[in-house]
Amino acid sequence: MNKFSLLLCGTFLTLPVQAQEEPFQTVITPAFSPVTWERLVNAESEPENWMMYSGTLDSQRYSRLDQINTDNVTELEMKWSYQIPVIDRAETVPTVVDGVMFITEAPSNLTAVDARTGRVYWRYDHELPEDLRICCGRNNRGVAILGETLFMSTLDAHLVAIDARTGNVLWDVEVADYEAGYSKTAAPLIVKDKVVTGIAGGEFGIRGFIDAYDPVTGELEWRTYAVPGPGEPGNDSWSGDSWKTGGAATWITGSYDPDLNLIYWGTGNPGPDWNGDVRLGDNLYSDSALALNGDTGEIAWHFQFTPHDVHDYDSIQVPILADIEYQGSTRKVMMWANRNAFFYTIDRETGEFLEGEAYATQTWAQGLDPNGRPIPTPGMAPTYEGILVSPPIVGATNWYSPAYSQQTGLFYVTSFDGEQEFFKRDEDYEEGERFTGGGGRYNQPMDAFHSSIRAINPATAEIEWEFPIMPRSSAGITTTAGGIVFTGSADGYFFALDAASGEELWHISLGARVHAAPMTYAIDGQQFVTIASGNVVYTFGLKED
Amino acid sequence: MGNLTTQLGRLLTLALGGLFLAKGSSFAEDAGNLYNTNFDINAGLKYFERQCSRCHGFDAKGNDETGAPDLTSRLARASSEVGLFNIIRTGIPGTAMLPVAADLPDTQVWQLVAYIGSLSTDPANIDLPGSVASGASVFTNKGDCSSCHMVDGQGGRLGPDLSRVGERRSPEELLSDMLNPHTDVAPRWWTMRVTDMDGVVREGLRMNEDSFSLRIMDEELNLWSYPKNQIASFERVEASTMPSYTQTLSDSEIDDLVAYLFSLRKEN
Numbered sequence: 018m019n020k021f022s023l024l025l026c027g028t029f030l031t032l033p034v035q036a037q038e039e040p041f042q043t044v045i046t047p048a049f050s051p052v053t054w055e056r057l058v059n060a061e062s063e064p065e066n067w068m069m070y071s072g073t074l075d076s077q078r079y080s081r082l083d084q085i086n087t088d089n090v091t092e093l094e095m096k097w098s099y100q101i102p103v104i105d106r107a108e109t110v111p112t113v114v115d116g117v118m119f120i121t122e123a124p125s126n127l128t129a130v131d132a133r134t135g136r137v138y139w140r141y142d143h144e145l146p147e148d149l150r151i152c153c154g155r156n157n158r159g160v161a162i163l164g165e166t167l168f169m170s171t172l173d174a175h176l177v178a179i180d181a182r183t184g185n186v187l188w189d190v191e192v193a194d195y196e197a198g199y200s201k202t203a204a205p206l207i208v209k210d211k212v213v214t215g216i217a218g219g220e221f222g223i224r225g226f227i228d229a230y231d232p233v234t235g236e237l238e239w240r241t242y243a244v245p246g247p248g249e250p251g252n253d254s255w256s257g258d259s260w261k262t263g264g265a266a267t268w269i270t271g272s273y274d275p276d277l278n279l280i281y282w283g284t285g286n287p288g289p290d291w292n293g294d295v296r297l298g299d300n301l302y303s304d305s306a307l308a309l310n311g312d313t314g315e316i317a318w319h320f321q322f323t324p325h326d327v328h329d330y331d332s333i334q335v336p337i338l339a340d341i342e343y344q345g346s347t348r349k350v351m352m353w354a355n356r357n358a359f360f361y362t363i364d365r366e367t368g369e370f371l372e373g374e375a376y377a378t379q380t381w382a383q384g385l386d387p388n389g390r391p392i393p394t395p396g397m398a399p400t401y402e403g404i405l406v407s408p409p410i411v412g413a414t415n416w417y418s419p420a421y422s423q424q425t426g427l428f429y430v431t432s433f434d435g436e437q438e439f440f441k442r443d444e445d446y447e448e449g450e451r452f453t454g455g456g457g458r459y460n461q462p463m464d465a466f467h468s469s470i471r472a473i474n475p476a477t478a479e480i481e482w483e484f485p486i487m488p489r490s491s492a493g494i495t496t497t498a499g500g501i502v503f504t505g506s507a508d509g510y511f512f513a514l515d516a517a518s519g520e521e522l523w524h525i526s527l528g529a530r531v532h533a534a535p536m537t538y539a540i541d542g543q544q545f546v547t548i549a550s551g552n553v554v555y556t557f558g559l560k561e562d
Numbered sequence: 563m564g565n566l567t568t569q570l571g572r573l574l575t576l577a578l579g580g581l582f583l584a585k586g587s588s589f590a591e592d593a594g595n596l597y598n599t600n601f602d603i604n605a606g607l608k609y610f611e612r613q614c615s616r617c618h619g620f621d622a623k624g625n626d627e628t629g630a631p632d633l634t635s636r637l638a639r640a641s642s643e644v645g646l647f648n649i650i651r652t653g654i655p656g657t658a659m660l661p662v663a664a665d666l667p668d669t670q671v672w673q674l675v676a677y678i679g680s681l682s683t684d685p686a687n688i689d690l691p692g693s694v695a696s697g698a699s700v701f702t703n704k705g706d707c708s709s710c711h712m713v714d715g716q717g718g719r720l721g722p723d724l725s726r727v728g729e730r731r732s733p734e735e736l737l738s739d740m741l742n743p744h745t746d747v748a749p750r751w752w753t754m755r756v757t758d759m760d761g762v763v764r765e766g767l768r769m770n771e772d773s774f775s776l777r778i779m780d781e782e783l784n785l786w787s788y789p790k791n792q793i794a795s796f797e798r799v800e801a802s803t804m805p806s807y808t809q810t811l812s813d814s815e816i817d818d819l820v821a822y823l824f825s826l827r828k829e830n
Contacts (some may be wrong), residue, residue, distance in 0.1 A: 047784030117785060131777060131787035138769050138777050138785060144600065178715070182783055185723040187715035 048116035048131070049181065052162045057207055058275050064498075065539035067113045070159045070204035071418060072536065075338035076272040078420035078495045080537045084544035085559060086499030090513045090523045092559045096545060097135035099128075099554040106532045107549035108156040110204070110418075110493070112167075113538040118547075119162070119181070120554055121204075124155035125171035127179060133540050135556060139184035143171050150198045150449055152220040158270070158533075159204035161212060163232050168212045170201030176214055178235060188235035192216060196449050198223050204270045208280055208311050211238055215267025219285040219331065222262035222452035227271075227282050227307070229314055239314035243267055243284045243302050251301035259296035262446045264288030265303040269333045269416045274349070277366060278311040281338065281351060285331035291399045292327070292441050292454025299324040304332045306353060308368060318368035322355045323391065327398045328381060328439060329410050330357035337421045337428065338365055343476050352475045354419055354430040356412030357381070361389060362475045374478035376471055377413035378434035381406050399439035399455050409437030410457040411489075418493030418534040420502070422516045427472040427481055429502055429516075431490045435459075435466040463488040470494065470504055472519060482519035493534020495546075503546055505531025511548045511555070527555060595643045597672035598679065606677025609670060617658065622681055628658060634681040646675045682732075690733055690821040692814070697822025700815050707819075710804065713826060719783055720767065721804060722751070728826045736823045740816060743802035753799040754778045756788055767803070 052068055060066070060073045064081040072078050085093065101107055105123030112119045118132040125143040130136055149155075149172050160167045160179075166187060167179045173195040178187040192214065193199035198221025205214035211229040219225070225243035230236065243265035245251040252260055264287050271282030287296055287303035304323040307316055323330045337352045343362070351365040358379035362372040370389030382391040397406050411433065419430040441455040468490055469483040492505035501522065502514040511531060512524035529551025537546045547556045611620060617630035624632035631638065639654065640646040650671050653661035662671060701707045710721035731739065738745065752768045754776060764786060766778030776796065777787045790796070807816065 047780070047786050049785050116787070131775070134775055134787065134789070136770065136772060136775050136777065136787070138787075180712075180715075180719065182779065182785060183712075183719045183723070185712050185715070185719070186725065 046115075050115050051164050052114055054163065054207070054209055057163070064537075066115065067111070067536045067538050069112065069161055069206065070110055070270045071272065071335055072495070074206075074273045074275065076270075076335045076418075077337055077339060077423070078418055078493070078534065078536075079423050080495065080497045082537055082539055082544045083498040083500075084539070084542075085497070085501065085537075085546060087501060087515055087522060089559060090499070090501060093513075093523060093525075093546070093557045094560050096133075096556045096558045098556070099130055099135040101549075101552045101554065103155075104552055105155045106530060107552055107554065108158045108202075108533050109549050109554070110159045110534050110536050111547055111549075111554065112160055112162060113536070114162060114181070116540050117181070118538075119160050119167055121157040121159050121169060123157065124149075125157055125169070125173070127160065127167065127169055127184070129181070129184065132538060132545070132556075135554070141179050141184040141186070143169075143175075143177065145171070145173050146195065148196070149173060149200065150195060150218070150221055151200050152217070152451075156202045158202055161205040161207050163207045163210075163212070166232060168205045168207075168214075168230075168232070170203055170205065170214060172200050172202070174199040174201050174216065174218075176201070176205065176212070176230060176235070178232065190230070190235040190237075192228060193218075193223070197221070198449050198452075201268075203268050206270050206273060206280070207232075208273050213271070213273075213280060213282075215269070215271070215282065217266050217268035219264040219266035219268070219288060220290065220451050220453050221449065222264065222288045222446045223266060224261065224263060225265035225267050225284055225303075227267050227280075227309065227314065241307075241309055241314040241316060243305075243307065245301060254299040254301040256295075256297035259300075262288050262452060263296065263300060263303065264290075265300075265305075266331075266333075268331075269335060272336045272338050272351075273311065274338055274365060275311075277349070279317055279365070280309040280311055280314075281336040281365065282307050282309065283332040283334055283336065283353075285333050286326055286329045289444055289446075289452050289454030290327075290329040291439060291456065292443065293325055293398060294441075295454070297325075300326070304330055304357070306332060306336060306351065306363070306368075308365070320361075320363055320368045320370070320389070322353070322359070322361065322389075323357045326357075327441075328357075328406060330355065330408075330412060331415070332356065333416045334414065335416075335418050337419060339421055339423075339475070341426065341475055343371065350475060352419075352421065352428045352473075354414050354428070354432070354471075354473065356408070356415055357391070358408045358413035359385060359391070360428075360430075360473050360478050362478060363389070372476070372478040376430065376473055376478075376480060377432040378407045378436070378467075379413065380436070381408075399441040401441055403438040403440050403458065405436055405460070406439050407436040408433060409435045409459065410439070411435070411491075415491065417491050418495075420494040420496045421475075422496040422502070424496075424498060424500060425472070425516050426474070426476075427516065428475050429470060429472050429494045429496065429504075431468075431492060431494065431504065432471045432483075433466065433468045433489055435463075435489075436461075470502065470514065470519070472502075472516075484514055484519045484521065490531070492531040492548075495535045495537060497537060503535040503537070503548070505533075505535070505548055505550065507531070509550060511535070511550065511557075525557075527551070527553070529553070595647075595672050595675055595679070597669055598676040602673040602676045603680045604677075605670070606673035606675070606680075609674055610677055613662070614674075622678070630658070633678050637678075637682075643675050643679065646678060647671055650674050685728065685824060685827070688733065688824070690817070690824060692817030692819065692821030694818075694821045694825045696815075697818035697820070697825075700811065700819055701822055704815070705807065705811060705819065719779070720781070722748075724823060724826055726826060726828055728824045729828065731823070733820050733824050736820045737816065739804075740807045740811075740819060743804040743806055747800055747802045751802060753801070753803060755797040755799065756786075757794045757796070758788075759792065759794055761794070768798070
């Protein structure tokens with residue numbers, strides 16, 4: 018069997034790694050050990066673990082594991098599967114710490130399993146009220162961990178702290194009132210000694226925010242509203258009182274740069290989604306990237322991708338942070354393939370726009386101006402009769418995690434070239450009721466559209482290669498030092514592409530829609546790769562001889 | 563003065579002698595009510611309100627006019643869940659208490675059982691001799707219960723989380739839990755003694771066991787997972803690791819603990 022030392026030969030392992038000085042003791046060690054903030058900051062150098070939603074604080078979803086690589090990926094076989102008992106589509110990205118895997122389940126449950134066998138240690142079932150307000154299924158995407166405590170969002174808009182060894186509830190706090198349309202689905206993010214978390218409910222006229230909680234007591238430390246209140250800068254970008262129901266939900270996990278002490282977080286559509294007449298103005302900070310001070314939550318800068326959005330182009334994408342060569346020097350950037358079909362490279366210190374290009378079919382904008390602000394195509398706003406626009410409501414991409422490879426320097430995104438008829442409706446706001454002001458309709462069968470995994474060069478915003486998929490994908494992506502891009506598709510495949518060329522290396526039919534992102538980890542020198550499909554979590558590894 | 567401890571103590575001797583528990587618990591040979599989640603209790607409540615409340619009242623407290631008794635305190639005709647099930651299923655011959663419709667699924671009858679069961683442990687209906695505040699203090703201090711048990715996130719991990727134990731255990735059961743911990747130990751709290759191929763023995767609480775593997779937590783709270791075909795042997799100890807407090811705590815301390823434990827419920 019391959020040993021971990023193999024992994025250490027990887028060209029990209031330059032940092033000394035404490036955890037790997039004695040990589041594999043013959044003495045058996047118990048599973049699980051506490052996750053300190055230092056471990057989270059250096060998560061990259063512990064590739065045997067996957068300790069947060071996006072793998073590392075920069076959210077690259079790039080693993081240094083290379084035991085499974087372009088030469089042997091065809092040797093993958095299923096090692097175990099875990100069936101989630103409550104039927105719904107699984108959007109979970111499991112977390113692995115020293116041989117224990119934490120899997121979130123529909124509706125808001127959590128299970129700890131042995132990462133080698135998929136067999137259960139404990140379960141936590143969260144009690145939910147019957148009258149939940151949720152837009153898009155009973156999902157949960159993952160947990161955050163600090164010390165020996167797991168933090169999970171729940172559909173009734175609570176944040177719960179759960180003991181990683183037993184599944185006992187340590188605290189359970191209400192983040193917002195579910196009866197007013199708030200819910201929670203995303204994995205929180207640990208930032209130093211705080212649990213940072215967002216909120217969902219953009220289809221219910223909520224007022225979005227990003228919160229930080231004390232991990233020990235569950236007390237709220239700060240809240241930053243994604244829609245500024247009266248007297249705050251940006252409040253005048255909303256006509257009348259429209260800011261009160263302005264949406265800008267924060268329903269996917271952000272990223273953090275420890276050197277700049279900045280948290281990066283995306284915000285969703287303004288409310289109501291498709292009728293902009295009742296909320297004239299740019300509608301800050303909807304459809305934006307926010308950079309927040311890591312201690313206070315104060316907004317350091319913002320970049321609004323889609324001012325006055327009327328197409329539901331949420332900027333709910335995971336921000337990927339990397340230091341890249343840009344015009345002759347190393348630049349700290351943030352890369353973002355937006356639901357609005359444009360790809361952006363932004364200076365993450367200042368929020369300055371560097372590069373931007375459409376990476377998928379779009380008709381709503383004529384292009385981006387020198388500051389990265391879109392130049393809208395006239396007459397593309399939804400009408401009462403309906404008007405055809407690209408990308409459709411689901412977007413050119415959506416919440417599914419993109420990835421970045423340190424080997425290739427490329428950014429990978431699941432992209433969709435579709436179009437849809439957009440409608441506008443007049444709707445009054447009623448607390449706890451849907452507040453969308455319209456909707457959409459496809460005029461063609463899904464199979465008529467084109468979808469692909471696209472690899473983008475962040476220094477130029479140019480597409481380097483694409484791999485077509487049918488008809489669509491809502492899977493996230495993970496890259497590895499083995500030169501692989503792992504992802505899945507809506508027609509039930511899990512597959513591996515060559516990260517450099519986009520060539521297909523391996524695929525397997527799992528039979529049900531892949532609605533989650535893969536992750537990878539190792540135990541005793543053996544690398545595994547895990548993906549949720551349908552209601553099942555599958556784990557693969559190389560055949561052992 | 564009626565000391566709950568001694569009164570219940572007598573009952574318990576009977577119960578543990580193999581006869582019956584005062585209430586809320588079923589006979590040894592039945593698997594117990596499998597439909598007793600909050601969802602089931604709610605479903606039972608809904609059915610009760612439609613079909614039973616006209617005689618027993620919406621609060622189930624009975625009605626002199628119809629002669630239907632109070633169902634929230636100890637029942638005269640049913641001492642177990644199975645007994646309660648049978649009354650609802652077959653009625654009480656010769657009285658206004660008629661059987662439920664023959665085609666009503668057993669599941670729904672069990673949900674009624676769960677609902678009625680939930681009424682009798684309503685803390686408002688039960689007057690306990692002990693003091694909640696003193697019990698809380700015994701729990702963390704003299705009794706040192708918190709070295710093994712968590713309440714609201716504080717305490718140990720070598721016993722069940724007791725944050726909501728008042729919802730699932732009656733005062734009688736709580737008393738028995740402290741005095742006779744070795745009866746009815748849930749499999750999660752059995753001890754597994756594993757001997758690996760090198761002869762190293764490791765002991766821990768049984769977190770999970772299946773056909774091919776088992777998982778334990780040892781005294782240092784370490785988690786271990788073993789494939790059964792990679793260990794030399796394992797032994798299952800079905801006794802509790804919790805000591806009995808008959809000798810170490812006084813009757814009044816035990817009463818206080820019962821009152822405290824019974825008060826532990828989901829807030830609001």
